[in-house]
Amino acid sequence: MLAALPKCGLSMSVCTPEKYPIPAPMRQRADADAQATGAQVSYHSDPLQAVSNADIIVTDTWVSMGMEGEKAQRLRDFAGYQVSSEMARQGGASEDWVFMHCLPRKPDEVTDEVFYSDRSVVFQEAENRKWTILAVFNALFAKAH
Template identity: 50%
Template sequence: MLPKLRPQEAQWVGRTCLGSVNLKGRSFLTLKDFNPDEIKHILWMSADLKQRIKHEGQYLPLLQGKSIGMIFEKRSTRTRLSTETGFALLGGHPCFLTSQDIHLGVNESSKDTARVLSSLTDIVLARVYSHSTLEELNQEAYVPIINGLSDLYHPIQILADLLTLQEHYGSLRGLTVSWIGDGTNVLHSLMMSLAKLGVNLRIATPKGYEPDATVTQEAMHLAKQFGTELHLFSEPMAAAQGSNVLVTDTWVSMGQEDEKKKRLKDFHGYQITMQTGSVAAPDWTFLHCLPRKSEEVDDEVFYSPRSLVFPEAENRKWTIMGLIVCILTDYSPQIPKLKF
């Protein structure tokens, strides 16, 4: 079901990226709000831009005359560079705002910030601590808001993951992904999207580090609705059994540095190694959103041919470009539809 449009978004009703998929003017806070066809369309758009720009050398100034406001409460490498370079490559102007430039809710309320940026930019990407900050921005803004990361979700990372797996395996339906690590925002976004694409999910977290209960309940509903499997374990080897894709993330997120010693102890045995892969499917691969630390995955796996982490990082650029083109333009993909 489509999220309710704000009054200021009414002008976009009926205008579509292609066919029945309507993303023009939509905000992107969580993949929970997007149906299978919409997610597939974003990936198709991303693959199209990658093919035409990277491989064919075409210049597509689809965002000429447009600007994006980029709010970053948290530091970033991939999110900042992918958005800045991608938006500029399409002819637009990115504006980067750190916590030193804009103090959300401190020097100026989030409500006022949203309204000011709406009058100065065409779209806003915000990387914040609290998901409620994004929701407030989205409530008050007159332009679309993209979640660049929050404590609850990291949906733009999952778009890159999905495009990477689509490129590697040729299709997504029927794959099994195993998450081995903390119940983070990245996992939450996987839980809100994989079932919609026919992908099974197996999760292993230490006790006390499980994904959010509300997100888990919704994911269980999605698995039932789309006929996929969702299993939760506390043993990494159990989760890795028969999996096509092994995934992990940081054990100590930004803001959790004081818990590092305890977390490293609690996650003992969760490092992904070739032994973990020994119980996975013969074609298993590895993903990590980066930055990576050696306790999460050893060098043998991380730098092996099974590791897709660097194509995954590059695809952060093509997928954010694809998403924004869908939201701001009427451009339609020129390459054949992907076979998901």
């Protein structure tokens, strides 16, 4: 998202624990793209600041495949980052905010209340991703033949 949204002129707030900063080259690219399109990109370590005025709140998995040995430490490092209705309310997210997640979801990352709510578009997101991937495969196959 950081690589694409600023190029499209879409503003975003990025939030990570201080121990997991956005790599400088990625941040510089996103900032340059944002400047070129008029988007705003802000970086935070406080989730409440990051969700301020947010229309969409997105989280990713905290422990990726192959990182299982880091799970206990990552869960400690990401304590306080779980997306919840309370976080959105306290941080001042927009009234009609929606939630996205790339799946698979772990309960540490988002509460059941949010994940299974009307605010959640995770299953539509997964469906859209499926059709996008199939379209790319189709284009590559057509190009190869």
